[in-house]
Amino acid sequence: MSKFLIVGLGNIGEDYEHTRHNIGFDVVEFMANxxxxxxxxxxxxxxxxxxxxxxxxxxxxxxxxxxLSGKAVNYWLQAEKIPIExxxxxxxELALPFGKIRIGPKGSDGGHxxxxxxxxxxxxxxxxxxxxxxxxxxxxxxxxNYVLGKWNDEEKKTLNERIKIASDAIKAFAFAGLQRCMNDxxxx
Numbered sequence: 534m535s536k537f538l539i540v541g542l543g544n545i546g547e548d549y550e551h552t553r554h555n556i557g558f559d560v561v562e563f564m565a566n567x568x569x570x571x572x573x574x575x576x577x578x579x580x581x582x583x584x585x586x587x588x589x590x591x592x593x594x595x596x597x598x599x600x601l602s603g604k605a606v607n608y609w610l611q612a613e614k615i616p617i618e619x620x621x622x623x624x625x626e627l628a629l630p631f632g633k634i635r636i637g638p639k640g641s642d643g644g645h646x647x648x649x650x651x652x653x654x655x656x657x658x659x660x661x662x663x664x665x666x667x668x669x670x671x672x673x674x675x676x677x678n679y680v681l682g683k684w685n686d687e688e689k690k691t692l693n694e695r696i697k698i699a700s701d702a703i704k705a706f707a708f709a710g711l712q713r714c715m716n717d718x719x720x721x
Contacts, residue, residue, distance in 0.1 A: 536589045537707045538620040542647040553667040557623035561592040577605035588707045602647040603654025622662040629666025632695035
């Protein structure tokens with residue numbers, strides 16, 4: 534099958550734009566801009582469709598807020614008749630240094646409410662995901678402020694190139710498969 538669901542996790546609303554927690558939105562927005570396609574507000578998500586080397590990538594930004602991401606994911610998997618192995622979820626990851634990406638076929642929710650809801654809704658933790666490192670440079674009790682905070686000046690210097698690498702990894706996933714994508718991008 535040549536259709537893929539690419540899920541950028543984040544929260545809608547100006548307060549959340551370009552925060553660490555919204556890196557999933559930023560990655561799929563980058564992909565849409567690069568492909569010259571626009572997002573439209575549809576059922577449970579903003580949706581854009583792009584082509585890459587004969588593959589169709591359905592990009593979504595759930596409008597359900599992070600804690601109910603599974604509702605949008607489930608709807609679009611069914612609406613587009615996309616098998617779960619052809620889905621990739623992009624999520625922020627505290628346990629990785631800033632800008633580092635880690636791609637895997639499955640895993641725990643790692644305390645991430647978006648992943649937790651997707652796993653509860655789909656009744657599985659076996660689906661591809663790309664974890665985008667946001668680092669963990671915050672003091673005790675400041676995790677929420679950090680995650681929902683904007684990128685600092687040092688991070689902004691290389692943020693776009695890290696987003697481009699994530700975008701390239703997602704396209705490699707669609708074109709060459711998960712294993713090759715992991716081999717090529719988990720070292721970058």
